[in-house]
Structure formats: C-alpha cells, structure tokens
Amino acid sequence: MTARLLDGRAVGATVRAGLAETIAAYTENGHRPPGLAVVQVGGDPASSVYVANKRKACAKLGIESFSHDLKDTVSQAELDALVDELNEDPRIDGILVQLPLPEHLSADSIINRIDPDKDVDGFHPTNIGRLAIRQPGLRPCTPFGVMRLLEETGRDLHGMEAVVVGASNIVGRPMALELLLAGATVTVCHRFTEDLAAHVRRADLVVAAAGKPGLVRGEWIKGGAIVIDVGIHRRDDGTLHGDVDFDAAAERAGFITPVPGGVGPMTIAMLMHNTVTSWRRRLGLD
Numbered sequence: 001m002t003a004r005l006l007d008g009r010a011v012g013a014t015v016r017a018g019l020a021e022t023i024a025a026y027t028e029n030g031h032r033p034p035g036l037a038v039v040q041v042g043g044d045p046a047s048s049v050y051v052a053n054k055r056k057a058c059a060k061l062g063i064e065s066f067s068h069d070l071k072d073t074v075s076q077a078e079l080d081a082l083v084d085e086l087n088e089d090p091r092i093d094g095i096l097v098q099l100p101l102p103e104h105l106s107a108d109s110i111i112n113r114i115d116p117d118k119d120v121d122g123f124h125p126t127n128i129g130r131l132a133i134r135q136p137g138l139r140p141c142t143p144f145g146v147m148r149l150l151e152e153t154g155r156d157l158h159g160m161e162a163v164v165v166g167a168s169n170i171v172g173r174p175m176a177l178e179l180l181l182a183g184a185t186v187t188v189c190h191r192f193t194e195d196l197a198a199h200v201r202r203a204d205l206v207v208a209a210a211g212k213p214g215l216v217r218g219e220w221i222k223g224g225a226i227v228i229d230v231g232i233h234r235r236d237d238g239t240l241h242g243d244v245d246f247d248a249a250a251e252r253a254g255f256i257t258p259v260p261g262g263v264g265p266m267t268i269a270m271l272m273h274n275t276v277t278s279w280r281r282r283l284g285l286d
C-alpha cells in the first residue's frame with residue numbers, strides 16, 4: 001500500500017477533545033450543558049449501534065442526551081407531536097431523528113418539522129439552502145466530517161477535480177456543495193451516469209457515497225488522488241467494507257480513508273460539533 005491513511009477515529013477524537021474543553025469552560029462558569037434529543041423509531045440493529053455511539057459520545061463530552069426510543073408502530077402524528085415538544089424545550093439545543101424511519105413514516109416531513117436552528121443533522125431544507133449560499137447554518141455531518149478529514153491532507157482544494165459518486169440528500173448533494181464552496185471543480189455521478197470509470201479516472205479527489213459495495217475499482221484511481229469512502233457494508237462474515245475496492249485503490253491513491261475507522265467516526269464527531277455550535281448560539285456565547 002502506498003496511500004496514507006486518513007484516520008477518522010484519531011481526527012474525530014481531536015475534534016471531540018476540543019469540544020469537551022469548550023463545554024467544560026462554559027459549564028464551570030455556570031452555564032447549563034448542551035442538550036441533544038436522540039430519537040429512534042423501532043429497533044433496526046445498525047441504527048441501534050449508531051444511536052448508542054451518539055449517546056456515549058454525548059456522555060463523554062458533557063452533553064446531556066435525552067433519549068426517545070419509540071415503537072415502530074408510532075404514528076406520524078405522534079412523532080410530529082414529539083418533535084413539536086422538543087422544538088419548544090429550552091434544555092434542548094439539537095434534535096436528531098435516526099434514519100431510516102419505518103416505511104409508514106415520512107422522513108421528509110419530520111426533517112421539515114424540526115426547528116432549523118436545532119437541526120444538528122443539517123438535513124433541513126433551510127440548512128441545505130444556507131450551505132448552498134455560504135450562510136452560517138448547521139452543516140450535514142458526514143460531508144462536514146469529510147471536509148475536516150480533507151484538512152489532514154494539507155492539500156489545497158482550489159481547482160481540484162473532485163468527483164462525488166452518489167447524489168443522496170444526506171451525503172452526495174451536500175458533499176458536492178461543500179467541495180464547490182472549497183474551490184474544487186465538482187462532478188456528481190449518479191445512477192444515470194454513463195461512464196463512471198472515465199469520471200473517476202480524471203479525479204484528484206473521489207468521494208464514494210453510492211451505497212454499493214466495491215463499486216469504485218482500484219484501477220480507476222488516478223495516481224496520488226485522495227479517496228474518501230463513505231460506504232459501510234457488512235458482509236456475512238461480519239467484516240465491514242466500503243464502496244471502494246480498498247486494497248487496489250490504496251496502491252494508487254495518495255490518501256485514503258479506511259472502512260471502518262474513516263468517515264463513520266467523523267459523522268458522530270461533527271454531530272457533537274453541531275450540537276455545541278447550536279448551544280453556543282442559543283446561549284449567545286459566540
């Protein structure tokens with residue numbers, strides 16, 4: 001392997017350590033701690049792991065987490081009512097509703113209902129709009145975490161050819177906006193893209209977020225390119241893999257994220273970051 005690893009566990013720990021210091025400094029001066037409401041509907045096993053990790057991260061930093069574990073039979077009206085209550089609760093700076101939701105519930109409708117200033121996932125149309133026009137808001141956690149990891153490369157993104165593979169609302173599209181704002185020339189590939197390999201071959205930076213195991217082949221990677229893998233797939237033997245053929249890509253890339261231990265831990269670190277940002281704004285600490 002020739003590529004340097006971008007270690008999301010280590011960078012995430014650095015981000016969290018900075019947040020812990022900020023929280024301690026303000027709470028020691030008598031301010032209330034930040035509060036995050038964590039809502040899970042049903043018991044999807046992967047979601048349960050992520051939610052448990054979010055709660056653990058809160059506890060370590062001194063963020064108060066408010067758990068709402070709802071049965072998968074909860075109605076849209078009941079979930080709406082809970083979000084309304086959380087929007088009004090002065091102890092709560094951030095609201096996150098773990099996705100995916102059961103099929104009878106509308107994720108769009110719930111995301112739209114969350115107060116944009118408490119939308120620490122950064123999914124609300126207002127926050128996506130703020131990102132698009134470079135206004136201060138809450139940035140979607142996974143793309144935000146990727147931007148933080150890219151700082152570790154020390155490379156200037158201005159003028160870079162960046163290719164984002166995947167155009168989901170929560171990763172691909174906001175990722176493209178982040179890279180555009182950072183000065184890259186951005187191409188977004190999606191299911192109708194005719195020659196994915198040709199796009200990836202000319203990329204200085206590839207962000208793979210298609211949700212298809214091994215979609216991005218190692219031989220497509222340009223020598224020295226930065227490769228960011230957002231995919232997480234569990235094989236029958238329990239091992240985790242991304243959207244990129246890691247071993248072959250690492251032979252050609254300059255930098256690469258592992259799966260696990262790359263982008264995933266950054267998502268949670270940036271969720272904590274957004275919660276602290278919302279808290280500071282709400283308490284007028286900025």
Ligand SMILES: Nc1nc2c(c(=O)[nH]1)N[C@@H](CN(C=O)c1ccc(C(=O)N[C@@H](CCC(=O)O)C(=O)O)cc1)CN2
Nearest residue numbers: 050096097098099100121141260261262264265267268
């Ligand atoms: N409300 C939200 N729902 C979902 C989000 C989100 O950002 N907000 N993103 C994903 C899931 N996700 C966070 O919720 C998430 C996924 C993966 C990881 C992570 O740390 N992965 C580890 C591996 C963990 C494992 O053993 O499975 C890694 O990559 O090292 C964190 C958060 C969908 N839903």
